[in-house]
Amino acid sequence: MTNKKSVLRRPPRICFLMPYFGQWPFWMPLFLESCRRNPDIDWQFFSDCGIPDHLPENVRVQSIRYADYCALVTQRLGIDFHPENPYKICDIRPAFGIIHADSLKDYDFWAFGDIDLIYGQLREYFTEERLNRYDLISNHARRISGHLTLIRNTPRMCEAFRLIPDWQTRFGDPQHQALDEGAFTRIFLWRKNFPKPLFKFVGLFNPWRRKSDFQEAYSTPNGCIAWIDGRQNFPKRWFWRDGRISNDQDIAREFPYFHFAIWKKNDWLALPPPSMEAIASLSRQPCWQISAEGFEAAP
Secondary structure, X not given: OOOOOOOOOOOOOEEEEEEEOOOOOOOHHHHHHHHHOOOXXXXXXXXXXXXXXXXXXXXXXXXXXXXHHHXXXXXXXXXXXXXXXXXXXXXHHHHHHHHOHHHOOOXXXXXXXXXXXXXXXXXHHOOHHHHHHOOEEEOOOOOOOOOEEEEEOOHHHHOHHHHOOOHHHHHHOOOOOOOOOOOOHXXXXXXXXXXXXXXXXXXXXXXXXXXXXXXXXXXXXXXXXXXXXXXXXOOOEEEEEOOEEEEOOOOOOOEOEEEOHHHHHOHHHHOOOOOHHHHHHHHOOOEEXXXXXXXXXXX
């Protein structure tokens, strides 16, 4: 009788694709430390910002000029892509699977997202069960979450952006149109403003919807989406403790990440930016807190 060797199945591999040009934000050491605490997920940056100090092993930075990156997009997508403002890159995120196909050969999923956030334990949220079941995972209930979305690395999913009406012209338009959260969402969610029962019923007829997971992660407070209890009463302080994210309001709940975009755009504008030395020192601490007053050591 022949002995059969058991085959250990590895969890789906994930790579975040992160073009970023200009200057690293002051909180970059904290962002990178939160990446370090997710060692089984990789980040690939394409940037002219230089190589940050103490780069985690699971984060790579490919140095590239912005003009050369635009030339790469032009060549890979067959469009004229030369916007003056790098923020336009957000519009072409749904096409990253084609633009960066050579970086994805060993991965089952690719992701796009922002860097004005701090990660918690991502694998505990993006479980193997969810990754095996869905081809797209968004962290908003009724739209693609531009700050973090996972997409299966298959030809069908990598080519899905081509269903955006007039995508060549809209990608090539130098003006930002929020296509990653708007037009791309409409491929997967039909009539997203319908009442919940009707919205769910319509989704049954959309083959793209059936293999997609749209769940509100409540990772971006202080915005237009009501909080977990349905009110506009948001946590005042968030905590990063040894790689885990929590807040001062939802004591027993852990979050996959914290997106501090609203504070960054509003409250923090009135604050003097902290020194890189202070932030680097804070990143070496086992815990810290984030609030409208910025980043501080946690009690």
